[in-house]
Amino acid sequence: MRIRIGGEVHHGDAVDLRGVDADATAVRETLDLAADDPLATVSATPPALSVALAAAARERGHDHPNDAEIERLRAALATTEPPDSSDPAVDLATARRRAAEAGSDVARLRERVATLRGRLRERRGGDAEPGTSAGEAESLAEVESAFEAATRALTEAETERVAARQALSRATERARRARDASERERSRRDALANRRREARAALARELWDEFWTAFDAVAADAPATDHVGDDPTAFDGDPVAGHAAAVRLARRDDPVVVSAPLFDDEAAATVRDRLRAPVVLVSAP
Structure with a gap:
C-alpha cells in the first residue's frame, strides 16, 4: 500500500496517520476505496451488522440464489429511459x-x-x-x-x-x-x-457461527456481551467491535481506514493483525 498525504508518501500494510492532518474521508478517497463499501472504514458510526457480515461473505466469494434476479433488476433499472423533462x-x-x-x-x-x-x-x-x-x-x-x-x-x-x-x-x-x-x-x-434484503440476511447468517470468534479477537477491550441468538439481528454488543469483527472475517486485501476510538491505544501493526487486513489509522473525529 502506498498513500500520499500532506506531501508525504507512506508505505506498508499498517500505516499510522494519527496526528497527521488527514480525515477518514480524504484517506478513503486517496486510496480509491468504493464509497458504498461497508468494510472500507471502521469508525464510530458503523453500518448494521447484517450489512457488514453480508459484505464480508461476498468478499469471501459467497453468493446467493437471488443474485441473478438482483442483477436482472439492476440492469432493467439502469436501462430505464429518463423521464420527459415536461410533467x-x-x-x-x-x-x-x-x-x-x-x-x-x-x-x-x-x-x-x-x-x-x-x-x-x-x-x-x-x-x-x-x-x-x-x-x-x-x-x-x-x-x-x-x-x-x-x-x-x-x-x-x-x-x-x-x-x-x-x-x-x-x-x-x-x-x-x-x-x-x-x-x-x-x-x-x-x-x-x-x-437484496433477503440475500443480505442469508449471507450474514452464513458467517454467524464464525462471528463470535472474530469478535473476541478484535474486541478484547470492548464491553462484554453474551454469545446468544441465532442470527445477527440478535447481536447487542458493541457495534464498532461487531463491525471490526466482520472486517476480520472478510480477509480483505484492500485497505481499511480505521478511525474508531476502539483502537486508539493500539499500534497500527496490532490493528492490522486484528482486522486481518491492510490498515490506515487516522485520528477519530
Whole structure:
C-alpha cells in the first residue's frame, strides 16, 4: 500500500496517520476505496451488522440464489429511459383546460350564429316590402357582416376544438404511459430492495457461527456481551467491535481506514493483525 498525504508518501500494510492532518474521508478517497463499501472504514458510526457480515461473505466469494434476479433488476433499472423533462400531469391539466375553453367557445359562437341567423331572416323578410329606408338597408348589411364574421369564428373555434380534443387524447395517453412507467420502476425498485434484503440476511447468517470468534479477537477491550441468538439481528454488543469483527472475517486485501476510538491505544501493526487486513489509522473525529 502506498498513500500520499500532506506531501508525504507512506508505505506498508499498517500505516499510522494519527496526528497527521488527514480525515477518514480524504484517506478513503486517496486510496480509491468504493464509497458504498461497508468494510472500507471502521469508525464510530458503523453500518448494521447484517450489512457488514453480508459484505464480508461476498468478499469471501459467497453468493446467493437471488443474485441473478438482483442483477436482472439492476440492469432493467439502469436501462430505464429518463423521464420527459415536461410533467405529464401539468400537460394533461393544460390540455383539459384548452379543450374546455374550446368547447365553451364553440357553444358561445353557435348561440351567436343562431341569433344572427334569426335577425337576418327578419331583415331579409322585410326587403321585399316597399318603403325600405336606407337605415334599414344598412342595418341588414351590418347583420350580414356580423353573421359572416360569427360563422368564420365558429368554423375556427370548431377546428380548435377538434385540435384541443386530439391534444387532450394525446396528453391523457402520455400521462397514462408515464404512470405505468413510474409504477413499473417503483415495482422494480421495491423488488430489488427485497431481493437484496433477503440475500443480505442469508449471507450474514452464513458467517454467524464464525462471528463470535472474530469478535473476541478484535474486541478484547470492548464491553462484554453474551454469545446468544441465532442470527445477527440478535447481536447487542458493541457495534464498532461487531463491525471490526466482520472486517476480520472478510480477509480483505484492500485497505481499511480505521478511525474508531476502539483502537486508539493500539499500534497500527496490532490493528492490522486484528482486522486481518491492510490498515490506515487516522485520528477519530
